Amino acid sequence: MIVKPQPASTRDAVYAALLDQILRLELPPGASISEKDISERFGVSRTPVRESFVRLSQEGLLEVYPQRATFVSLIDLELAEEARFMREQLERAVIRLACGAFPAEHLLALQTNLTQQKACIEEEDDKKMFELDEAFHRTIFEGCHKSNTWAVIQQINVHLNRTRVLRLADDHHWDELYNQHLQMVESIRLQHADQAEQLMTEHLHLTIADQALLKQKYPTYFK
Secondary structure (H helix, E strand, C coil): CCCCCCCCHHHHHHHHHHHHHHCCCCCCCCECCHHHHHHHHHCCCHHHHHHHHHHHHHHCEEEEEEECCCCCCCCCHHHHHHHHHHHHHHHHHHHHHHCCCHHCCCCHCCCCHHHHHHHHHHHHCCCHHHHHHHHHHHHHHHHCCCCHHHHHHHCCCCHHHHHHHHHHHHHHCEEEEEHHHHHHHHHHHCCCHHHHHHHHHHHHHHHHHHHHHHHHHHHHEEC
């Protein structure tokens, strides 16, 4: 019997929703999930769910044991560190480009983002803060015409992003994060490339110390 493939829109929607829930730790590391439960929750057949499970497994986010169970993968700190290393090299280069020439509308977008971050700090909205943090860095890439480079980073970023989400939810003291972003914008505005690159390096090194602390506090979430 030939099984017709599900419409890409259904398959992609299920995949995107599961990816988002894993990233945001709504499906935490080690959680058990099943095709039946997910298909009932989303109101779809099992085929797009199965296809999404395969894709997420290939990306290292699900551990599938046929005829037994499927689990959300534990956070792999080696993969998280590799993503951080790659991101650091590219973000240092891009922020230097931004200090050479950066469109006024993108600089305004960064300043607007900072205003929203300030509000998030007061509201302690960790989910929104993560979105704004991502948008802040993405805007720098977009302003330097490096959107495809940003997309490449996202392909290996999932383990790193889970540690970042966990850190924001665990500790609502985000002033250092905000102040580094603020100084980056000022460095771009004043075209101080060396200062901007140093700030970006320090900014991305924060995750190293965070990961060690998070592993101590949430040992069951990590390999």
